[in-house]
Amino acid sequence: MSLFRQIGNKINYTVSQWASDPNADAYAKQQALQAQQDAETQERLNRARSQASADAQARRDSENSNASLAERSQFKPGRAANKTASGILKGFRDLILLLVILYGGHLAANEAIGYHIPFRILSFFYGCLFFFIEIPKMLIRRYFFKLTPNYYTYLPLSTYEPKGDMETLFLGAFCYKEDETSTAATALVESMYRAAFEKSQIKPSLI
Numbered sequence: 001m002s003l004f005r006q007i008g009n010k011i012n013y014t015v016s017q018w019a020s021d022p023n024a025d026a027y028a029k030q031q032a033l034q035a036q037q038d039a040e041t042q043e044r045l046n047r048a049r050s051q052a053s054a055d056a057q058a059r060r061d062s063e064n065s066n067a068s069l070a071e072r073s074q075f076k077p078g079r080a081a082n083k084t085a086s087g088i089l090k091g092f093r094d095l096i097l098l099l100v101i102l103y104g105g106h107l108a109a110n111e112a113i114g115y116h117i118p119f120r121i122l123s124f125f126y127g128c129l130f131f132f133i134e135i136p137k138m139l140i141r142r143y144f145f146k147l148t149p150n151y152y153t154y155l156p157l158s159t160y161e162p163k164g165d166m167e168t169l170f171l172g173a174f175c176y177k178e179d180e181t182s183t184a185a186t187a188l189v190e191s192m193y194r195a196a197f198e199k200s201q202i203k204p205s206l207i
Helices: 003-020 022-073 077-111 117-129 131-143 164-174 180-200
Strands: none
Touching: 077 117, 077 131, 117 131
8 A cells, every 4th residue: 555545545534533523513512503693793892893983973963063053053253254344345345246237227318419319229238248248348438439329317218307306216217318429329320221211212124
């Protein structure tokens, strides 16, 4: 019998003896039970640690929230002054922007003094929308070409003359007095309309 065969038989015999030994079987069962108990204990420990960590985080969040709420509820003159100043500054900027937009509409409406009322209203909205064009255009005409811009009223819609302080208060911004410039502008627009109408007519051909 070869040496390797003897060694193999010895190992098989030893394993067979160990497997059939009742003490070894009991030991193996005990080890398996102990491993299961250790795993369950470790799982409970992990759950307890996770719950403790979650509870601690919840307490920290609650404390931070309470601290933030308490800080906001406290009156601080510096913070109140900063908020007030910021609100005033924002309101002032919005007011300036609104005035600039309305001024663009005013310029466009007065420039269209020779046209009918609907066209002046459309010109007003055009000027409000494109104030960044109307205002520079007025500045160029005034300071480079020395042309005085038309100014009749804020939004010239009617030649009605208000009577009394109340009418002046509510209607004054929409009523204007005609002058030579407005009359000439109206005549120019009418002549343009007339010329365009005549050109649009089909003239009979001469035979």
